[in-house]
Amino acid sequence: MENPIRASMDVNSVRKDFPTVRKGQGIYLDSACQSLRPDSVIRAVTEYYEEYPACGGRSVHSMATRVSIAVDESRETLASFFGTKDPECYVFTRNCTEGLNTAAYGLGLKRGDVVVTTDMEHNSNHVPWMRLAETAGVERRFSRSGKDGRFDIEAFHRCMDRKVKVVSVQQSSNVTGCTVPIKAVSEIAHDYGATVIVDGAQSAPHMKVDLEDLDADIYCMSIHKMLGPSGMGVMYGKREVLERLRPMALGGGTVGLATYDSVNLAPIPDRFEAGLHDYAGIVGTKAAIEYLSRIGMDEVEKWDSMLMRRIFSDLEDVPGLHVVGPDEPSLRGSVFSFNIDGLGAHDIGMMLDSMAGVMIRSGMHCTHPFYVSRGIDGSARASTYIYNTVDEIDIFASAVRHIAETFGQ
Structure with a gap:
């Protein structure tokens, strides 16, 4: 079946770089949770442990110096990739969640300050603000999306006034795939003097992100969704914003000098990276x-789009199948969330794995308010990436159709 979008990426060459793919360990359609890793990433990690497993920024011996240089080079690579000039504005975290929490608790919000989010946020960009509402008297406002999860710029504009101190939104949804126009949001928010925080966990792995152009003040991402190691994230911040942000954890590496009764914080980014x-x-x-x-990244986005169109084409008219979110593949990014009448999401996930070796995610995807507000118990979710093929999508779709026709209502 023909697809209108063509991508020039050589998927067969890409697939050779991923060990689990080479070994034939099933069809992995769960990259929105965590991506697979190529050989080059695995080699880099192994090389550190085998050749220079020392501590950077503390000792001055040759092995430690190599670590320090590697850390600096990683920041420089990030700055180049995301279109910014200052590598020191990239803070290493455990994940996107830690970055979002650091931003939320570090801005020093007080009673009466207003925080605007969408009604589609991942719990990482919802629960911290809920806690601040309980403990600090911060006011929450939700920019309401359409029933299918599409962002409504007019609804967002109606949320804004001079009381708004923070706008914190996802760039792309991990449920619907819908993308928020961050540049427009930043312009509106800055007109009211608000700080803009972006959850880029689902967008940074799948589209070109130019942080200078987007003009967000803080942008957080999970590297483990971008082919990187598990438990790695990055928080980017404009220098002037990071300078006024209070670190969430303090200790070794975060201070310039500490005495019994005083402490001077280290420069950014060190002040945010406590401990080893x-x-x-x-x-x-x-x-x-x-x-x-x-x-x-343009090729990555094209490939995801082509695969998403294939999913919708293959699953057209499947009895009892309901898409969660827009039914236009061009709006889905890399995620396809769905339910089948008469079956729970976990049932679908387990049957796909056991019957066809297809691995997806099922549940509420840490986006509970979206599902609860719409009376949905959760969903099955297939998510694509650069190592997935059209043939794999066809196998997935054929298995979904079989499950719906055989076990659905």
Whole structure:
């Protein structure tokens, strides 16, 4: 079946770089949770442990110096990849969640300050603000989306006034795939003097992100969704914003000088990176970003779009199948969330795995308010990436059709 969007990426060559794909360990359609890793990332991590497993930024011996250089190079690679000039504005975190929490608790919000989010946020960009509403008296406002999850710029504009101190929104939804126009949101928010925080967990792995152009004040991402090591994230912030942000954790590496009764914070980014780093994760981050750079994010986005169109084409008229979110593949990014009448999401997930070796995710995807507000118990979710093929999509779709026709109502 023909698809109107063509991508020039050589998927067969890409697939050779991923061990689990080479070994034939099933069809992995769960990349919105965590991506697979290519050989180059695995080698970078292994090389750290085998050749220079020391601590950077503290000792001055040759092995430690190599670590320090590797950390600096990783920041420089990130700055180049995301279109910014200052590598020191990239803070290494455990994941996107840690970055979002650091931003939420570090801005010093007080009673009466207003925070605007969408009604589609992942719990990482919802629960911290809920806690601040309970403990600090911060006011929440939700920019309401359409029933299918599409962002409504007019509804967002109606939320804004001079009381709004923070606008914190996802760039792309992990349920519907819908994308928020961050540049427009930033312009509106800045007109009211608000700080803009972006959850880029689902967007940074799948589209070109130019942070200078988007003009967000803080942008958080999960490297483990971008071919990088597990437990690695990055928080980017404009220098002037990071300078006024209070670190969430303090200790070794975060201070310039501490006495019994005083402490001076270290410069950014060190003040946000308490304790020993995940140096293996940091060097793996550089390898992952370099891999994506070689492919090109425009090609990544085209490939996801082509695969999403294939899913919709293959699953047209499947009895009892309901898409969660827009039914236009061009709006879905890389995620396809769905339910089948008479079957729970976990049932669908287990049957796909056991019957066809297809691995997807099922549940509420840490986006509980979206599902609860719409009276949906959860959904099955297939998510694509650069190592997935049209043939794999066809196998997935055929299995879904069989399950719906055989076991659905």
